[in-house]
Amino acid sequence: MAEEMLDALDRAGVRLTGPRRKLAALIERREGHFTAADLLKDAGRRRMGIGRATVFRLLELLSEQGLVERIDLPDGTHAYIPCEPTHHHHLVCLNCGATTDVDDCGIEAVTHEAARRSGFKIEQHRLELFGRCPDCRSAN
Amino acid sequence: MAEEMLDALDRAGVRLTGPRRKLAALIERREGHFTAADLLKDAGRRRMGIGRATVFRLLELLSEQGLVERIDLPDGTHAYIPCEPTHHHHLVCLNCGATTDVDDCGIEAVTHEAARRSGFKIEQHRLELFGRCPDCRSAN
DNA sequence: AGCACATATGATACCCAGTATCAATAGACC
DNA sequence: GGTCTATTGATACTGGGTATCATATGTGCT
Structure with a gap:
């Protein structure tokens, strides 16, 4: 790497x-x-x-x-x-700091909908997800 | 306000x-x-x-x-x-800085999918959308 | 209305992330 | 190897934000 x-x-x-x-x-x-x-x-x-x-x-x-x-x-x-x-988003473990990438899982639909409702033209987005990674979940 | x-x-x-x-x-x-x-x-x-x-x-x-x-x-x-x-996300105009809120437009589905793929338990998310507001679009 | 007291204030000093500057160093290509 | 430009690191600086602390001020009580 x-x-x-x-x-x-x-x-x-x-x-x-x-x-x-x-x-x-x-x-x-x-x-x-x-x-x-x-x-x-x-x-x-x-x-x-x-x-x-x-x-x-x-x-x-x-x-x-x-x-x-x-x-x-x-x-x-x-x-x-x-x-x-590549374009993707991040999942961050709030406990240990581990991260993984997830690629687009339907965000396009969301931005489209938001654009439609607001009249904005959407050019960029940032999505960050926070939670617990598998290890930290099972560790308790 | x-x-x-x-x-x-x-x-x-x-x-x-x-x-x-x-x-x-x-x-x-x-x-x-x-x-x-x-x-x-x-x-x-x-x-x-x-x-x-x-x-x-x-x-x-x-x-x-x-x-x-x-x-x-x-x-x-x-x-x-x-x-x-209330829970919502922001749309920010990259040109003039105007903002609007959009409430949940299908993000749940995205976080669910991400959780499924990664094994994370998702506790928070942050979504920020950037683009051009209606005024700045028509102003050119 | 006046008092007492905790909460909030602002001046100051500080901390931390990041950037500008610039003389000294070291890659890359010949 | 030599040259020349990109990169380096020391230093100083900026800008957002926080800690401290003596002073000021809302608020609840009477």
Whole structure:
């Protein structure tokens, strides 16, 4: 998956630098969603001297390529989650932070209906689902 | 509508103070979404000596009562919009910032389907729709 | 109407996410 | 290897939001 990211960066025509490789590896071993601060801490713990700005810059790049997406948790904080570059939505476990993607399951109909009722022309939407993942459900 | 907010605050058992009344009036005359900074500017322009913290505190109160909701614009910034305290979703005009509410138009089916596919138990969801309002559509 | 007291206020200082700047570094292509 | 541009990291900054705390003010009671 770090491979996937590096490939995508390569395809995007940017340089495959040391910091980017290291960060991709760190992202890979993350589970669930993470913040920029998390990555920074990871990097710090391993004494990779990676700058704050570099982290944000990579996250931005990855997000342009659709390999990472920024979501808004219910508590108002931001987090990033690694994902596939196709259109989809996220399911986030409120307990452990695990995420999965679900692809379009009928949202089109909803946006259509909303457009019809409101007269708006709908150009984008964002759907985020929060709950408990299978593990956390059975764990109690 | 300022009335509505004040009533709700009263019902919530908090004090109906001067600053709260003034801010409610300012929110009332806002169109579309606004930021805390917008309110602060409004208040400053009218020389009401209202503190930064007070604005945030009121927004939090109103949001607990469901009279205001914090949304995340596509550019990642936060905004607040006044709304009814029932469950619903927001349509935001990307051009002028106007908003409307749409109530549930089939989202349940979507969340059900997502739950079925993923094994998650879904507890909350957030749906935000962005586009062009009727006015901005016809204005071009 | 006046009092007492808790709640709310605003000034200030602070925290955290993210961005701008810029001289120093290091990929990529020759 | 050398060159040249993209990238880096240190630093400083911005903007949203929160903590603190002495002062001010609604509210309930009489």
